[in-house]
Amino acid sequence: MEDRAAQLDELIMELSVLCDLLARDSGCEWRRHFVSCLRQAEALAATPHDQPSLNRLSGSVMSVFGGMGSFNDYVPFKHGRLIAGMEALDEASGWVYQAALALRVIAARD
Numbered sequence: 001m002e003d004r005a006a007q008l009d010e011l012i013m014e015l016s017v018l019c020d021l022l023a024r025d026s027g028c029e030w031r032r033h034f035v036s037c038l039r040q041a042e043a044l045a046a047t048p049h050d051q052p053s054l055n056r057l058s059g060s061v062m063s064v065f066g067g068m069g070s071f072n073d074y075v076p077f078k079h080g081r082l083i084a085g086m087e088a089l090d091e092a093s094g095w096v097y098q099a100a101l102a103l104r105v106i107a108a109r110d
Contacts, residue, residue, distance in 0.1 A: 004054060004103065005045070011061070011099040012041045018092045024085050025076050030064065033071075034096070037061045054103045061100035065093075 015038040022031035040057050064071040071093065076086040 004051070007099065007102045008041060008045050008049070008054065011096070011103060012038065012045060014092070014095045014099045015041060018096050021086060021089055021092055024083050025078070028074070028076070030071050030074055033064055051105055055105065058100045058103040062097060065097055
């Protein structure tokens with residue numbers, strides 16, 4: 001479980017970075033989702049946690065990526081310009097996705 005704790009800490013760090021970036025856009029509806037995921041991750045980190053709990057958190061984070069109308073379609077523009085400081089958004093969201101994916105375990109079939 002030690003490795004999982006480090007992975008959870010990584011997700012917390014990446015979610016914090018993403019939430020800080022999204023806070024630059026007062027109209028961003030996605031921030032609430034990621035803040036909720038961050039709070040869930042912090043709560044899990046503060047208590048003993050099991051793999052199903054980590055999988056649920058991972059699924060929650062990853063659920064907004066992909067498909068039409070998803071977070072992947074979010075463009076941080078205001079008045080026809082990229083919102084200042086949002087240049088790292090793609091990279092930050094990619095790190096969040098990868099950190100959430102790392103928490104997930106797919107059981108081997110016998």
